[in-house]
Amino acid sequence: MEEYFKRVIIALDTPDEKRALELVRLLKNRVGIFKVGLELFTGAGPSIIGKINEEGCRVFLDLKFHDIPNTVYGAVKQAARLGAFMLDVHASGGRKMMEWAKKAVEEVFERDCEKRPKILAVTVLTSIDGEDLKEMNVEKSPCEQVLSLAKMAKQIGLDGVVASPLEIRKIKEVLGRDFMVVTPGVRPSFAAASDQKRVMTPLEAIKMGTDYIVIGRPVTAAEDPPAALEKIFD
Ligand SMILES: O=C(O)c1cc(=O)[nH]c(=O)n1[C@@H]1O[C@H](COP(=O)(O)O)[C@@H](O)[C@H]1O
Numbered sequence: 573m574e575e576y577f578k579r580v581i582i583a584l585d586t587p588d589e590k591r592a593l594e595l596v597r598l599l600k601n602r603v604g605i606f607k608v609g610l611e612l613f614t615g616a617g618p619s620i621i622g623k624i625n626e627e628g629c630r631v632f633l634d635l636k637f638h639d640i641p642n643t644v645y646g647a648v649k650q651a652a653r654l655g656a657f658m659l660d661v662h663a664s665g666g667r668k669m670m671e672w673a674k675k676a677v678e679e680v681f682e683r684d685c686e687k688r689p690k691i692l693a694v695t696v697l698t699s700i701d702g703e704d705l706k707e708m709n710v711e712k713s714p715c716e717q718v719l720s721l722a723k724m725a726k727q728i729g730l731d732g733v734v735a736s737p738l739e740i741r742k743i744k745e746v747l748g749r750d751f752m753v754v755t756p757g758v759r760p761s762f763a764a765a766s767d768q769k770r771v772m773t774p775l776e777a778i779k780m781g782t783d784y785i786v787i788g789r790p791v792t793a794a795e796d797p798p799a800a801l802e803k804i805f806d
Pocket residue numbers: 583585607609634636660694696697698699734735756757758768786787788789790
């Protein structure tokens with residue numbers, strides 16, 4: 573079980589700092605990384621990252637930056653100083669935007685490469701399927717589109733990608749084992765898929781070779797979050 577817990581990131585999707593820290597305290601003896609996304613960051617403010625770090629846990633700062641290169645460069649510079657272990661930008665922001673995001677992190681940690689947060693590129697959201705892509709005039713399948721964005725992220729020198737579990741095998745095969753893959757869109761058999769479309773169970777995703785799975789509601793909305801987490805891998 574420990575082997576599985578090491579690969580879990582819990583998404584703290586609540587606007588409430590108190591609830592977020594309560595979840596961290598409930599789960600921190602099993603899970604070491606918590607995700608601060610748009611809802612919590614906007615609701616609780618940037619200081620939430622330091623507070624999670626003070627609990628002895630690492631933070632994936634998931635703000636999915638997507639803007640012109642100069643704006644993303646400035647935002648990533650600020651985000652990189654907050655103490656996150658990983659942060660992300662949208663790959664669909666393009667090559668230059670990703671290059672500038674990398675440059676921002678490198679400049680902040682010029683003298684301290686070890687502390688540099690990892691930068692991930694979000695490929696195709698797990699809530700999007702082939703039909704949705706077609707509607708946006710993307711003729712590629714989700715897997716092809718993920719792979720082409722992931723290749724660009726790797727060329728630029730980002731640390732990895734966020735993709736669905738359905739693409740893990742292909743990304744690792746083509747881009748190598750060291751290129752990090754983080755997969756939301758995991759649903760245990762007892763949980764509803766809700767707005768997620770490209771899903772697999774957490775255990776299947778880990779067996780496919782993902783570096784980390786991101787789990788939110790199946791754990792955080794459960795009456796007993798630690799028990800829900802145990803049940804997933806039991
Ligand atoms: O970047 C992400 O973390 C992300 C990318 C993606 O493609 N799909 C996705 O669901 N996420 C995030 O992963 C979490 C999934 O939460 P649940 O659907 O509740 O398990 C949410 O916080 C999403 O914002």
